[in-house]
Amino acid sequence: MKKLLSILSFGVIAFSCQQQTAEETNAPSVSEESLKAHIHVLSSDDFQGRKPFTEGEIKTVNYLADQFKSYGLEPGNGDSYSQEVPMVELTAMPSETMTISGGSEDVVLNVLDDFVAYTERVVEETSLNASELVFAGYGVVAPEYGWNDYEGLDVKGKTVIVLVNDPGFASGDSTFFKGETMTYYGRWTYKFEEAARQGAAGCLIIHETVPAGYPWLVVRNSWSGASLYLDQSGENFQPDVLGWITRDAAIRIFEASGQDMKNYGEMSRSVDFKPFSLGLNATVTVKNKIKRDQSKNVIAKITGTERPDEYVIYSAHWDHLGIGQEIDGDSIYNGAHDNASGTATMLGIAEAMSKMKTKPKRTVVFLAVTAEEQGLLGSKHYAQNPIYPPSQTVANINMDGITAWGPMKDLTVVGYGQSELEDIAEDVAQTQGRYIIPDPDPGKGYFFRSDHFQFAKVGIPALYASGSYEHMTKGVDYIDSLNQIYLNTQYHRPQDEYDPSYWTFDGMALDGNLLMEVGLRVANSEDWPAWKDGSEFKSIRENSMK
Known part of the structure; x- marks a missing residue:
């Protein structure tokens, strides 16, 4: 009973902190129901694994653009919600x-x-x-x-x-x-x-x-x-x-x-x-x-009220592996965790920000990129052909694989020690009753394996973080077992599917609210988060700002 009361007390404290954070920013919370609906659609068989150059891409790009329009967000590329990415298959x-x-x-x-x-x-x-x-x-x-x-x-x-x-x-x-x-x-x-x-x-x-x-x-x-x-x-x-x-x-x-x-x-x-x-x-x-063709990044924005020519970019890759080799009777690589989860979280943040009474001072951009699974190609094309100059882009916040196994005590930062964005994230995590940790498996090089890396390569400070280590009530071993199951039986396989038997969206919403708050603090500040000493990207940023 004491343990249960302790857990309940912790939950009340965490909830009240989340409410305070939302009130401070005038931002509604990220909706669990919206997250669930987006993942259900994006990872459905009807979207065919969301591979570029397929019918799955057409459905995905249209879905994302329609969602941005329904939130009242502006087109992010002139009068268009997309950026063409010329590719060869x-x-x-x-x-x-x-x-x-x-x-x-x-x-x-x-x-x-x-x-x-x-x-x-x-x-x-x-x-x-x-x-x-x-x-x-x-x-x-x-x-x-x-x-x-x-x-x-x-x-x-x-x-x-x-x-x-x-x-x-x-x-x-x-x-x-x-x-x-x-x-x-x-x-x-x-x-x-x-x-x-x-x-x-x-x-x-x-x-x-x-x-x-x-x-x-x-x-x-x-x-x-x-x-x-x-x-x-x-x-x-x-x-x-x-x-x-x-x-x-x-x-x-x-x-x-x-x-x-x-x-x-x-x-x-x-x-x-x-x-x-x-x-x-x-x-x-x-x-x-x-085969030559065009794929598309999908992009929308909320124009800043005071410094519209300074940008905070949220990114998530919309693509997965499409239809491929059959495994256990299934050939559709749905990519529910990788990365319908990150794409849904970005949509959830966009929806919540669109309802704010007071808009951010800097422009906030939402960029859903193509062909991450093929070598970070959509973000690479954007970095080489930026719509918004890197020297005027204050930060990138990337979402790839947001855990849907419940609320986490931790915020795991991939590439810990790289930029001051993690200090902002740590402060926000504490308001949620959470702690921050480095990636516990840095040898796998996850910092170089998602789209934030392409922003880092042109000098833009980037944050890649989510809860993935310790469940609020079920602990470390519970999450470790699920991580091992995912890696060994689901990652890059048709079995990466939405499973209502154990998927929950309260943890995703918690991460979404945290990442939204980080972005808002940057967007409403006059400060420019910097790369830390020892980062290989620090000199690139300094040279780009001259």
Whole structure:
């Protein structure tokens, strides 16, 4: 009974704090019923998994624009509620096998089971023809850390094999790179970019579940079949063939080279590591079906009353994976958590702000971006072709995967220590009776895996935060079990569906109210939240403001 009274008292305190916050900002609360309705629609089979270039995109874009209009929000791109994003769809059809020759006998890898291969070049066919294989450790060139995995190595026309994540991961040294916290050097996108800068013909990343942050099934689902890229005609700044191989496949390759490489991770973290040729050659072909089309970002705004030329941008990606490989009798990748939840929360905030008697002093923008699942393409296009200048954009608040498992005690900040926005968020969290924590699994590099990263890359301070660690009444273990179930059985699968048996919307509303309050405090302030010392984005912001 004492425990129950304590819980009830906590709830009253938290509720009264939420009410006080809402009164201070003249903002109604985010509606749980609206959140539920949006998720029910966006993650329905009728929306076909919301993949760009499909009927699901048309329905999603129209739905979002109609919602913004119904709230009375202004078009965010001149007189339009959308921004066109030119993209190209490449349907990769790799050969059934990749042959590794040059050893005592050929190593034959099977597509999907052992490797995935594709190309970002807009060509009908490309290949590796007996391309020399070179092991380049983590594939990192980081002058600020005194690290160069390509030092003394000429890989022009060759294929590099590299490890996932960066040298700091699992090193046990928090001062080595950033220890368990992934740097951008650990992202697969960086590794392909660096291989291209080195002139490599191919780049293959060795997949391992723990340092990658997701199982092989995610790799084979995400990098097989049709994929989307920004249509940047004439630019071929990528190797001919990109791909991933399993750890078992990598061991077979290294054994064929005459070396025992089961501890290649530890070896590659050594300051004495030197890249080397494996004395083997890779052969694989990738054919493409090519389709060019326009996708769309959806954008609306509330014009500021005093500083209309200064902007606070809320973002969430509306897309998911569409219709794909059948798993357990289902082929529609509904994406209820990823990211109907974030999109619904953004709509909930937009609706609540539209009802405010006193509008924000700065302009508040709501941006639903396309093709996050294909490499943050919608936000990348916006960052390269901004409607509102980055130098006049005060902050970005991104929503991706808002937990629908009840109210949380925590506010988990991904990329903790990056910007002053988290200090504002912490203050608001305290008014809700909550605490703030860093991402408990920084090694997975979540800061580089959602759309706020594209804003950060052009210097805009960005916040990516939500409750995801400790349930208000059911504790840490309850949420951890649900997180593990989601990651292992639902993430990037058709099983990511709205489940009324345990989904609730009070926690989503709590997060929505918090993020709304953060945005309003920024919008109504004269201050400009800054990147903190040590952030790799601080100098970009400072240079953009000169």
